[in-house]
Amino acid sequence: MQFNVSPQAKRNALTFCGLAVLLFALLVFLHLVRDDIPVGVTVVLGATSGIFLLLGIGKVIEPPVSLVITEDGIRYLHRRGQWQIRWENIIRYDVPRVNRVLELEDAPFLGFRLYQVEEVLDDISPRLASALLFEQRQLLTMALRHQAPEREDYTPYFDIPDSYISPNGTVYKGLIGVFGKRMEQMRELLGYDLYVSSNALDRDIYDFKAHLQKLQASRT
Structure with missing residues (x-):
């Protein structure tokens, strides 16, 4: 008998990484089309993108079996x-x-x-x-x-x-x-x-x- 458990937390790894890339791409696009993007918007989007990326990477490096x-x-x-x-x-x-x-x-x-x-x-x-x-x-x-x-x-x-x-x-x-x-x-x-x-x-x-x-x- 052997039963391997794959953690639920790992399943969202690519989702978090994808959200991080989308938010960063959105931030870059906004700065390309406009010069008056508020600093607050840049900070919030950049920070959120970074958080999602760290969460995604953290899940990716976890073992596939817990x-x-x-x-x-x-x-x-x-x-x-x-x-x-x-x-x-x-x-x-x-x-x-x-x-x-x-x-x-x-x-x-x-x-x-x-x-x-x-x-x-x-x-x-x-x-x-x-x-x-x-x-x-x-x-x-x-x-x-x-x-x-x-x-x-x-x-x-x-x-x-x-x-x-x-x-x-x-x-x-x-x-x-x-x-x-x-x-x-x-x-x-x-x-x-x-x-x-x-x-x-x-x-x-x-x-x-x-x-x-x-x-x-x-x-x-």
Whole structure:
């Protein structure tokens, strides 16, 4: 069994690049036919074109496959590296939720809670750890705002020491140590260690969860 996931986010790469080219062409055309184009119009069109181009390029350079699911486990692919987890190491997976007043709000991620975080920390590269720390900063902020609103000092969540001692006593240093501590913090706040953005999935996040459960069950 092998199932490859092609992220939805990558599908719009050419669209963003095309819009960037069209806007830039429009800007050039306007300046060719008129000499009195307002500076504001030039700035807005130029900036929008640049933003669309950056978004398009960012999507183009992403791997065509974001997740590879096999009988052995799940492998996550990122342009900065990869991590993988065995089915036997997964306690559970679900969509994390945060408390918002009198209701719960879904976070746009699929979370995985693990028996042994060391399996990930021993395998992940510093480059990927750094990228995920940056990309999941918004998720951390969301979790702190709604799960720990009574805290007065959030410094420990953003000024993380570069040394982490895992549950089995292994010491991790540098970016891997920071990532290990962040995994511990996210488990405390949301209940999960690893997170995959909904942008990396090929369908609605709840549909993907159900499909993942079917794939897991098909192993036996």
